[in-house]
Amino acid sequence: MSQIVTANRLADGVVLFMDEAGGWSEDFAKAAIYSDAPAIAAALARGAEAVAASLLVDPYGIEVELRNGHYTPKALREAIRASGPTVRRDLGKQAEGLAPIPALQAPTEASHVSL
Amino acid sequence: MYRYDEFDAAFVWARVDQFREQVGRRLAGELTEDQFRPHRLMNGLYLQLHAYMLRIAVPYGTLNSRQLRKLAEIARKYDRGYGHFTTRQNLQFNWPALKDTPDILAELASVEMHAIQTSGNCIRNVTADHFAGVAADELADPRPYAEILRQWSSLHPEFSFLPRKFKIAVNGAPKDRAVIQAHDIGLQIVRNEAGEIGFTVYVGGGLGRTPLIGHKVREFLPVHDLLAYCEAILRVYNLEGRRDNKFKARVKILLHERGTPAVRELIEAEFAARGDAGLGLPPAEVARIQAYFAPPKLTSRPAVSDRLERRRGKDEKFSRFLESNVVAHKVPGYAIVTISLKPIGGVPGDASADQMDAVADLAEDYSQDELRVSHEQNLILPYVALDELSAVYDRLASVGLATPNAGLISDIIACPGLDYCALATARSIPIAQRLSERFGDGARARAIGPLKIKISGCINACGHHHVGHIGILGLERNGEETYQITLGGSGDETASIGGIIGPGFSTETVVEAVETVVATYMARRDRPDETFLDVYRRLGPAPFKEALYERNKGADI
Numbered sequence: 001m002s003q004i005v006t007a008n009r010l011a012d013g014v015v016l017f018m019d020e021a022g023g024w025s026e027d028f029a030k031a032a033i034y035s036d037a038p039a040i041a042a043a044l045a046r047g048a049e050a051v052a053a054s055l056l057v058d059p060y061g062i063e064v065e066l067r068n069g070h071y072t073p074k075a076l077r078e079a080i081r082a083s084g085p086t087v088r089r090d091l092g093k094q095a096e097g098l099a100p101i102p103a104l105q106a107p108t109e110a111s112h113v114s115l
Numbered sequence: 116m117y118r119y120d121e122f123d124a125a126f127v128w129a130r131v132d133q134f135r136e137q138v139g140r141r142l143a144g145e146l147t148e149d150q151f152r153p154h155r156l157m158n159g160l161y162l163q164l165h166a167y168m169l170r171i172a173v174p175y176g177t178l179n180s181r182q183l184r185k186l187a188e189i190a191r192k193y194d195r196g197y198g199h200f201t202t203r204q205n206l207q208f209n210w211p212a213l214k215d216t217p218d219i220l221a222e223l224a225s226v227e228m229h230a231i232q233t234s235g236n237c238i239r240n241v242t243a244d245h246f247a248g249v250a251a252d253e254l255a256d257p258r259p260y261a262e263i264l265r266q267w268s269s270l271h272p273e274f275s276f277l278p279r280k281f282k283i284a285v286n287g288a289p290k291d292r293a294v295i296q297a298h299d300i301g302l303q304i305v306r307n308e309a310g311e312i313g314f315t316v317y318v319g320g321g322l323g324r325t326p327l328i329g330h331k332v333r334e335f336l337p338v339h340d341l342l343a344y345c346e347a348i349l350r351v352y353n354l355e356g357r358r359d360n361k362f363k364a365r366v367k368i369l370l371h372e373r374g375t376p377a378v379r380e381l382i383e384a385e386f387a388a389r390g391d392a393g394l395g396l397p398p399a400e401v402a403r404i405q406a407y408f409a410p411p412k413l414t415s416r417p418a419v420s421d422r423l424e425r426r427r428g429k430d431e432k433f434s435r436f437l438e439s440n441v442v443a444h445k446v447p448g449y450a451i452v453t454i455s456l457k458p459i460g461g462v463p464g465d466a467s468a469d470q471m472d473a474v475a476d477l478a479e480d481y482s483q484d485e486l487r488v489s490h491e492q493n494l495i496l497p498y499v500a501l502d503e504l505s506a507v508y509d510r511l512a513s514v515g516l517a518t519p520n521a522g523l524i525s526d527i528i529a530c531p532g533l534d535y536c537a538l539a540t541a542r543s544i545p546i547a548q549r550l551s552e553r554f555g556d557g558a559r560a561r562a563i564g565p566l567k568i569k570i571s572g573c574i575n576a577c578g579h580h581h582v583g584h585i586g587i588l589g590l591e592r593n594g595e596e597t598y599q600i601t602l603g604g605s606g607d608e609t610a611s612i613g614g615i616i617g618p619g620f621s622t623e624t625v626v627e628a629v630e631t632v633v634a635t636y637m638a639r640r641d642r643p644d645e646t647f648l649d650v651y652r653r654l655g656p657a658p659f660k661e662a663l664y665e666r667n668k669g670a671d672i
Contacts, residue, residue, distance in 0.1 A: 008162060008166075010141070010142065010213065011142060011212060011213055011214045012166065012167070012212035012213060012214065013162055013163075013165070013166035013167040013210075013211075013212065013213060014165075014166065015164075015165060015166075051148070053144070054141070054142065054143070054144035057148050057162060058148070058162075074594075075594065076533065076591075076594070076596065077164070077533060077539075077591075080164060080533055080534060080542075081164045081165065084165060085165070085534035085535055085544075086534055086542065086545060087462055087534050087542075087544045087545055087548065088462070088534075091165075091195055091210075092165050
């Protein structure tokens with residue numbers, strides 16, 4: 001099990017990740033990876049403190065996995081949330097170099113095989 | 116169009132001040148998220164996947180140029196340079212900051228706009244036919260009644276905490292362009308034997324988790340009783356609706372569980388008990404509101420434009436645009452132009468700030484300063500002189516807005532889906548894009564004829580997939596996106612809920628599956644003008660099912 005903790009910044013809604021120092025980063029690459037339940041619980045407790053301090057909204061843990069040597073969110077929803085809309089590559093973290101690697105691909109008509 | 120009176124203006128500005136104070140308290144830590152959420156939702160502010168999302172009301176889809184320019188300005192100043200027109204005739208910004216929203220609402224208030232009741236368990240923005248007031252087939256303009264309902268329902272103390280959200284739509288022509296039978300209350304303007312205008316009232320339509328077509332509860336409701344009767348419906352719903360289960364809390368479930376006769380009886384009893392207790396609509400008041408929507412004085416013009424016909428004969432692209440995006444106006448010499456926000460391969464309903472400005476300029480120059488948003492996520496210029504269609508077309512083409520596909524297979528409704536929405540289970544926009552690229556806006560799309568594809572990224576059905584001729588519902592199964600296809604849905608006056616044709620399709624195969632459905636239709640139609648819906652209703656699902664599943668059985672797919 002590998003997890004990271006994510007939340008949205010209260011003031012502007014930007015997606016944040018908890019870093020190694022227990023702070024919050026906009027950059028997915030800075031996210032601390034937790035590999036056991038007590039570590040996740042401790043991270044979420046820090047998240048709750050940040051909520052109480054009106055810095056964050058809704059911190060929660062997400063599963064990540066290694067792909068080509070890089071951690072990336074396991075669920076598509078979280079991969080999109082950590083990257084930006086797959087239909088607008090010019091927007092979101094993917095446009096700012098803050099997204100997981102490898103980048104999500106938007107499916108195109110040409111990239112699909114027929115039945 | 117309607118202009119705010121002093122009361123409206125004071126009320127909207129008061130809400131801006133109130134929300135500014137609420138946001139200030141939230142940012143200062145005086146309100147928790149749980150305390151603040153109902154306040155932000157009552158002002159149309161959601162927290163989505165990437166950021167906040169602000170949903171702005173466009174009452175019954177009517178806007179003027181000044182308002183659209185303001186939306187463009189907000190898109191540039193506070194958002195990412197674009198907006199998304201929705202299936203409820205609203206506009207959504209996908210990236211506003213919470214701290215900026217009071218300023219955004221103030222900007223909106225300066226042009227008589229707001230985001231009130233675009234979310235929450237209240238009566239939502241009232242929608243109407245996007246051709247209201249100009250359609251050749253119209254009995255009466257539905258917008259004055261929608262405006263009366265808006266005024267009545269805004270911050271209505273009794274109906275601000277309903278069991279669930281409540282949507283009302285009004286349509287004024289025999290052709291239902293407002294999907295009224297998929298609304299909590301659908302009002303169809305009709306004329307009785309005495310020649311008086313009134314409403315056929317449908318209750319309990321809705322899509323989402325449990326799609327149901329509205330039930331007719333009144334054949335003819337006099338205009339005088341519009342508010343009293345709607346109030347009776349809301350009171351019955353407010354008292355009897357299922358507050359114990361969010362998924363069963365819409366009024367459609369009440370009708371489904373109790374039966375239409377029983378609920379009708381309750382409504383009529385409530386209506387009778389209230390009598391004429393102050394909610395009867397005085398004709399003078401109706402006339403006062405109608406005056407705001409009085410048709411502009413249009414210059415008299417010949418019914419046929421030589422200039423238009425000359426270009427039609429020699430410019431195929433222009434001719435195609437006229438065929439699909441231009442419809443008859445009630446005034447000879449004029450036309451209604453649909454500006455498709457479905458460029459081939461584009462994001463349905465998205466418009467850049469520059470495009471909004473360009474459309475605002477066009478409305479000002481050629482359409483009496485007025486435009487509309489359709490539930491099909493397009494924009495409408497309602498008053499274009501036939502002589503000026505050529506110039507309008509050229510200007511639309513110059514900003515990439517002349518896609519000749521209104522009503523065709525690539526004019527696809529799609530919700531934002533998993534690319535933006537926190538509730539979504541799958542992406543819908545990429546499917547729309549691929550289908551649009553596959554079928555295009557050329558000869559093939561025209562040969563297929565009128566065909567509505569509607570795509571939702573979760574069971575909440577913001578993409579209206581249940582009433583799509585071909586509906587696509589994106590779901591998540593074992594971590595993968597999967598797409599369920601429904602066929603035979605319709606959102607017009609012959610409303611029906613599409614039937615699930617069989618097991619879902621993967622991201623890779625769903626476009627080919629739609630191709631198979633379309634090919635089956637083309638092969639089985641009796642004549643070129645027999646539409647997809649006609650064929651489906653004639654033949655039922657069997658040939659489509661067979662084509663989709665039987666023929667490929669055992670094949671290496």
